[in-house]
Amino acid sequence: MSPRQHPLLEMKTKNPWHRPLIICVAIVFAVAVIGMVTTGVIQNRHIRQKYKYGIVLDAGSSHTSVYVYQWPAEKENNTGMVQQTHVCNVKGKGISSYAGSPDAAGSALGECMEEARSKVPTERQKETPVYLGATAGMRLLRMENQSASDQVLASVENFLKVTPLSYQGACIITGQEEGAYGWITVNYLGDNFRKAQRTMGALDLGGASTQITFVSGVEAQSPQDFIHFRLYGNEYHVYTHSFLCYGKDQALRLALSHRLRALPETTNSTLLDHCFHTGYRKQKDLSDVYDSPCVSKQGTPTGTFIHQGAGNWSLCHQHVQGLFNFSQCAKRSCSFNGVFQPPLQGTFGAFSAFFFVMNFLNLTSGSLDDAKQRLTSYCSTPWEKIQKDHPKVKEKYLSEYCFSGTYILTLLEDGYNFTSDTWKEIKFIKKIGDSDAGWTLGYMLNMTNMIPAEAPDRPPLPHSGYVAVMVLLALLLPGLLFLGYRLFRRSGSASRKQIV
Numbered sequence: 304m305s306p307r308q309h310p311l312l313e314m315k316t317k318n319p320w321h322r323p324l325i326i327c328v329a330i331v332f333a334v335a336v337i338g339m340v341t342t343g344v345i346q347n348r349h350i351r352q353k354y355k356y357g358i359v360l361d362a363g364s365s366h367t368s369v370y371v372y373q374w375p376a377e378k379e380n381n382t383g384m385v386q387q388t389h390v391c392n393v394k395g396k397g398i399s400s401y402a403g404s405p406d407a408a409g410s411a412l413g414e415c416m417e418e419a420r421s422k423v424p425t426e427r428q429k430e431t432p433v434y435l436g437a438t439a440g441m442r443l444l445r446m447e448n449q450s451a452s453d454q455v456l457a458s459v460e461n462f463l464k465v466t467p468l469s470y471q472g473a474c475i476i477t478g479q480e481e482g483a484y485g486w487i488t489v490n491y492l493g494d495n496f497r498k499a500q501r502t503m504g505a506l507d508l509g510g511a512s513t514q515i516t517f518v519s520g521v522e523a524q525s526p527q528d529f530i531h532f533r534l535y536g537n538e539y540h541v542y543t544h545s546f547l548c549y550g551k552d553q554a555l556r557l558a559l560s561h562r563l564r565a566l567p568e569t570t571n572s573t574l575l576d577h578c579f580h581t582g583y584r585k586q587k588d589l590s591d592v593y594d595s596p597c598v599s600k601q602g603t604p605t606g607t608f609i610h611q612g613a614g615n616w617s618l619c620h621q622h623v624q625g626l627f628n629f630s631q632c633a634k635r636s637c638s639f640n641g642v643f644q645p646p647l648q649g650t651f652g653a654f655s656a657f658f659f660v661m662n663f664l665n666l667t668s669g670s671l672d673d674a675k676q677r678l679t680s681y682c683s684t685p686w687e688k689i690q691k692d693h694p695k696v697k698e699k700y701l702s703e704y705c706f707s708g709t710y711i712l713t714l715l716e717d718g719y720n721f722t723s724d725t726w727k728e729i730k731f732i733k734k735i736g737d738s739d740a741g742w743t744l745g746y747m748l749n750m751t752n753m754i755p756a757e758a759p760d761r762p763p764l765p766h767s768g769y770v771a772v773m774v775l776l777a778l779l780l781p782g783l784l785f786l787g788y789r790l791f792r793r794s795g796s797a798s799r800k801q802i803v
């Protein structure tokens with residue numbers, strides 16, 4: 304005879320609903336888990352980004368560039384989100400060169416504006432802001448001839464107003480704005496604001512002006528050279544100064560005019576220039592030198608002169624030093640021409656012509672002494688060889704590199720007070736990521752209020768992190784329940800065995 308079963312066990316094996324119930328519960332659990340995982344995955348799948356766009360025209364003294372920027376629509380206030388997607392260089396010279404025919408200034412932008420517009424989806428064009436900022440070329444034209452400068456601005460305005468984009472205005476920005484926006488650009492692109500890390504100074508060399516901008520702990524002795532920013536919850540005390548007429552084209556005119564003064568006033572006198580290569584010889588108009596408010600002149604010099612190279616770096620360096628006045632800087636912390644400058648602080652990004660020139664001369668790395676040595680050798684190379692070595696470079700740029708390189712070294716060392724030690728703090732840059740270093744991005748960020756004074760509150764987890772945690776917990780929970788159930792059953796059967 305089989306041993307008699309305990310009445311309780313007998314009852315249990317006889318319960319016809321037990322197995323289906325477990326199966327039902329298991330199915331519900333499985334469905335719930337699959338449901339949660341699927342929801343998590345679907346919720347977190349790649350959503351097609353919607354972008355916003357902005358266009359800024361940099362109307363510089365030498366030429367105009369049109370920049371197109373793009374950023375994810377829902378992340379307007381997260382720094383590091385705006386990217387340059389396109390740049391178009393307008394053919395011809397800068398807008399200030401249209402002083403004699405202002406009506407043509409606007410239409411000259413046509414091709415590049417069309418190209419820029421094609422980079423913005425049609426449905427976004429109506430809401431895409433367009434800004435035009437003019438810099439030192441227009442500052443000089445305004446000083447010389449206000450009505451001509453007004454007419455040029457009116458011409459570009461009339462042209463931009465009728466595009467399908469959202470035209471926001473055309474104006475001449477101040478040198479201080481130009482410096483400050485350049486500083487905002489490099490630090491925005493370096494993500495220095497959001498990470499509250501050390502900022503980078505900005506050095507911009509244009510055709511007609513140059514800017515130096517950096518954070519300084521020094522008290523403002525000259526308040527007009529300081530700007531205070533509160534960005535992302537941090538305070539920045541920023542020194543900035545713009546030197547009108549100290550861009551590289553105006554500096555060259557200034558240098559030529561100094562040397563021409565020493566020549567007899569006969570036409571076609573020969574100007575022997577140590578900043579140009581031996582063998583370089585060109586007839587030039589005196590008006591090319593004197594036609595600028597940066598160059599002092601008696602009367603209106605007309606006629607021509609022979610510009611002849613004599614390539615000698617140390618003599619060129621001496622002449623270039625003569626463009627700066629250091630005598631007013633004896634007493635206080637100063638750069639040149641009596642302009643206050645606090646001691647240099649931190650690293651610097653040097654862009655625009657600082658980069659074009661130093662990159663061409665292969666001087667973007669190495670010491671200051673190296674740079675001087677290499678420039679000495681470059682300047683003494685005959686013009687014929689220089690032309691042979693660089694057949695594709697525009698003759699105007701090529702002929703000027705010895706002067707431009709010397710001017711840059713002098714401006715940085717004698718002007719701004721960089722030394723052999725601090726030279727390594729200068730990084731010659733063109734772009735950061737995909738975006739050009741320059742004032743335009745900072746200008747647009749400011750005009751569209753895209754950098755908040757305070758850091759926005761954020762949830763502790765990013766969205767994807769939140770979904771991942773929820774899915775993990777959802778998987779863990781049924782597992783724990785199942786484990787608990789098993790333990791409960793095991794302890795139940797153990798106590799039953801004891802009873803038996």
Ligand SMILES: Nc1nc2c(ncn2[C@@H]2O[C@H](COP(=O)(O)OP(=O)(O)OP(=O)(O)O)[C@@H](O)[C@H]2O)c(=O)[nH]1
Binds near residue numbers: 366508656
């Ligand atoms: N070598 C070289 N020079 C360039 C190049 N592009 C521009 N330049 C020159 O470099 C100088 C500065 O150029 P930009 O920074 O565009 O100057 P800009 O904005 O027109 O002038 P500002 O109004 O003073 O800022 C000018 O003399 C230009 O002619 C380039 O690709 N190579």
Ligand SMILES: [Ca+2]
Binds near residue numbers: 363364438508509655
């Ligand atoms: Ca510029």
